Amino acid sequence: EPEVTQTPSHQVTQMGQEVILRCVPISNHLYFYWYRQILGQKVEFLVSFYNNEISEKSEIFDDQFSVERPDGSNFTLKIRSTKLEDSAMYFCASSEIEQFFGPGTRLTVL
Amino acid sequence: AQSVTQLGSHVSVSEGALVLLRCNYSSSVPPYLFWYVQYPNQGLQLLLKYTSAATLVKGINGFEAEFKKSETSFHLTKPSAHMSDAAEYFCAVSERNDYKLSFGAGTTVTVRA
Numbered sequence: 001e002p003e004v005t006q007t008p009s010h011q012v013t014q015m016g017q018e019v020i021l022r023c024v025p026i027s028n029h030l031y032f033y034w035y036r037q038i039l040g041q042k043v044e045f046l047v048s049f050y051n052n053e054i055s056e057k058s059e060i061f062d063d064q065f066s067v068e069r070p071d072g073s074n075f076t077l078k079i080r081s082t083k084l085e086d087s088a089m090y091f092c093a094s095s096e097i098e099q100f101f102g103p104g105t106r107l108t109v110l
Numbered sequence: 111a112q113s114v115t116q117l118g119s120h121v122s123v124s125e126g127a128l129v130l131l132r133c134n135y136s137s138s139v140p141p142y143l144f145w146y147v148q149y150p151n152q153g154l155q156l157l158l159k160y161t162s163a164a165t166l167v168k169g170i171n172g173f174e175a176e177f178k179k180s181e182t183s184f185h186l187t188k189p190s191a192h193m194s195d196a197a198e199y200f201c202a203v204s205e206r207n208d209y210k211l212s213f214g215a216g217t218t219v220t221v222r223a
Binding site for chain 1: 156
């Protein structure tokens with residue numbers, strides 16, 4: 001059964017460093033998303049991506065964040081200069097009709 | 111803008127007992143409603159969804175949910191809890207199937223033997 005995959009499963013970084021979280025969506029899906037879940041809080045929408053451009057982004061998705069689909073299969077989330085409050089679980093999802101979620105990347109900013 | 115409220119952050123049930131997880135939504139357009147389950151250290155798995163067809167929706171693992179427009183509710187039930195149902199459950203709403211999801215805060219279910 002096709003699934004969304006994410007790498008790495010856990011990333012530890014120093015405050016101020018750049019991180020890139022990677023996702024491989026399901027191959028025939030057209031819509032891609034990033035969500036995050038801070039420990040103990042609800043899952044929050046970050047950004048959606050369709051036809052090689054951002055279709056919507058939340059207030060959380062400020063200039064420190066960017067997304068890219070560099071090679072037609074991967075979908076990446078970059079955080080340019082990480083802050084302590086960026087520590088969270090980041091989920092990628094893709095959809096054709098319903099959204100399928102990856103297992104997440106746990107980002108820890110020290 | 112749409113939002114979801116899940117009543118009860120933690121539910122504890124005995125094995126074999128009814129599981130009832132409450133979800134109320136608000137939406138300015140006819141909603142699409144979803145229940146997701148998250149097992150420890152795993153991603154979100156779709157249990158079931160309502161997309162304006164039948165109001166009683168059956169999902170995986172014996173779960174079902176009923177859309178009640180008059181009550182703006184989409185409560186999740188399972189007649190008989192199993193130990194494997196211990197997980198966190200999220201209700202979510204969107205404006206359409208391919209649109210961003212707005213999640214509730216989640217309800218953690220524990221099942222007592």
